[in-house]
Amino acid sequence: MMVSVSGYPWRFAFVWIALLALTWLALFSPLTRGWNGACAALVLLAALVCIATATRRMRARRTSTQHVVRSIDAALASLPADLKRNTPLVLTIGEQGSVLSRVFDKSAVIVTDTAIWVRHDDPSKLMHLADALKRWRGGQGPDAVAWLMTSDDPASAVALQATLKRWRVAINEASRALGYRLPICIAMYATETRDRPLDCPWFGVSAPAPLDLPATAGQLSVLLGAFAERAMPEDRQPRAFTATQLDALARWAFEAVLPPLLDTRRGLQALTLNAFGVTAVAGPMLPDSLYGQFIAATTALDLPAAAGITQRYPLPIPLIRGIAPQPVRRALPVALAHAFAWLSVWFCAAAAASAWQNRALVSGVLAHMARYEAIPPAQDAARVDALTALKRDRDRLEHYASAGVPPRLGLGLYRGAPLLPVVNRLIAGYQPPAPAPSTIELDSMSLFDSGSSKLKSGSNRALIGALEMIKAHPDKRVLIAGHTDSVGSAGSNLALSEARAAAVRDWLADASGLSVTRFAIQGYGDTRPKAPNDGEAGRAANRRVEITLVPDCRVDRGDGFTHGHPACS
Known part of the structure; x- marks a missing residue:
């Protein structure tokens, strides 16, 4: 099947094809801005070359045959x-x-x-x-x-x-x-x-x-x-x-x-x-x-x-x-048919680009959702990073819902609307982890016999909570302070409180696998009572061991040593 070129508006056809290509690059292209600019420049250059060639050939044809046409008109x-x-x-x-x-x-x-x-x-x-x-x-x-x-x-x-x-x-x-x-x-x-x-x-x-x-x-x-x-x-x-x-x-x-x-x-x-x-x-x-x-x-x-x-x-x-x-055989109907055919090709290319980009959008949002749901609550930092990506997706989907879907995602192929409620539900369901207790207070009588700094055989049950808190915060240092009541001399009470703090430290270091340098101990004796020592209830409240998590204030200067205080509060 031949295509008529006699009287065919080639220049109009080239302009039409160039406009369709530029429109596709501007509205539907999945390429980057740089690639779109380069392709647009090539389209314009090719259109100008084709238009110039068609003009030159048209003039050459008319020049070579105008004498014959004049002869026919005269006859x-x-x-x-x-x-x-x-x-x-x-x-x-x-x-x-x-x-x-x-x-x-x-x-x-x-x-x-x-x-x-x-x-x-x-x-x-x-x-x-x-x-x-x-x-x-x-x-x-x-x-x-x-x-x-x-x-x-x-x-x-x-x-x-x-x-x-x-x-x-x-x-x-x-x-x-x-x-x-x-x-x-x-x-x-x-x-x-x-x-x-x-x-x-x-x-x-x-x-x-x-x-x-x-x-x-x-x-x-x-x-x-x-x-x-x-x-x-x-x-x-x-x-x-x-x-x-x-x-x-x-x-x-x-x-x-x-x-x-x-x-x-x-x-x-x-x-x-x-x-x-x-x-x-x-x-x-x-x-x-x-x-x-x-x-x-x-x-x-x-x-x-x-x-x-x-x-x-x-x-x-x-x-x-x-x-x-x-x-x-007029050229205009043929040219219009070709223009419609090129428009059909443009629509198919635009639909393909829109479908591809909609698929990429849905795949990206689903991947962020899957990543967020796969992170356990204990890894809160990773969950916050995944939540940030979900919030960006939420903002983009909400912008499309309010301002309209861009052409590159349009043509009836947009599939982001059903994802917005799911993303909002995941963001709303985020719960930050409960803050770790800064201090755990243990009853000395549950850990030690009266006047002793040796842990009882069943005291590990009382220390399990402190051990879990320490493992959950590996970036913190541990301060263990011992306290006694006022029974006995002040010196013996001070030594006893410090010895009990050291015993708790040794057990926790051994159970957690942490170096003892991560721990600091302090004995206060009866100098910091919580209640009056004139009654049995008050003296029982004062006999205690306090375990506190504090930031590590040591500074690593790159020389292999740490400088400063071991712990600070």
Whole structure:
């Protein structure tokens, strides 16, 4: 399927594609800002280059064909304005300086009752001429190509093949430019040495559909045979000579001319042959031409090379009548269809980018939620980091809910709304850990016998709580203070309180696996009573061991030693 380029608004198409690309980069691209800027610059550069190239080619086409269009306008100036659309237009091609000059003389255009015949002899510009004629006719391109050949043109097989290939490529390029296969009419002239003009009709086949070569050859033979048989007795011999000559010309064309034009084995697209015909005209004959050599090898005809008159060659008007006119093919509907197709591609790309980014958004939020839920409450610092990420997600989702979803997440593909309540519930459910008790107070009588600093056998049950508190705060130092009642001397009470603090320290250090340097002990004796010592209840309250967590105030200066106080409160 070919795409029409004749009259096609290429510059509009390039601008439209560039706008779609830039819009996608600005609204839907998942790339970073730097990559989006680089891609936008490339899009603009490519659009400018394409627009400049299209403008230059359009001007070149118009410059190379404007003289032909002016000639057509001049030839049709006295005719009705709608004639150029209602009358078939035929591109008439052939080798320069041979058959075309004998058909058109010095004219570029011939207008008949059947068609408008436009002369052209340059294969390299055939595409430009076809494009100009389609513009001139308001979207209706040429209806056919009439390829005029004489039997004496090719001087060698190599020259014939080169000519056929050159025009075949040119016709295919013109067809691609117009957007449809150009019907081809091949008209061949056989010359006879006569002293008066030869009134010979056209013998050929013409149809709306491509011709079948074997069937066409058979029909031509029948027509030529009938032409010779229906002659008057005095004209029977000249007619038989003409019929035989034309039959040989047709057979030579079917063997040497038409197969290369219809062959698809060489990678070229075959031409659409809708008409073929032969006729005879008065003119000089060249026995050394390819056709003359074919006549000499296959028939008994004698082709004299004597000079004679040369008549003007007739146009193949009967052959054109069987070719169906081409409909109007305007470029604007095609351009609009292409613009809609590019818009569809843009929408698909935007939807794909939106789906990808929505998936990334949902995956990121779910990953943050899973990370937060996987952290145990005891690791509060890690939970706070995960909670911070969840709060960022919450803020972003709330912004989308209040201000609207950005285009890169839109197009009906946004999936962040159901996640907002879940994120809010997780954030609201966060409970900071309870502050650790700064001091644990232990009853000395539950740890020691009266007057003793040796721990009882069952005292470890009372120390388990202190041990767990110490393990939960490995960054703190431990201060152990012993206290007694006022019974006994002050000195003995001070020593006893310090010894009991040391015993508790040793047990805790051994049970926790911490170095004793993490502990500090202090004996206060009876100097810090909690209650009056004049009663048994008061003295029992004063006999105690206090375990306190304090910050580590030592400073590590990088020399392997710590400096300052061991502990501070």
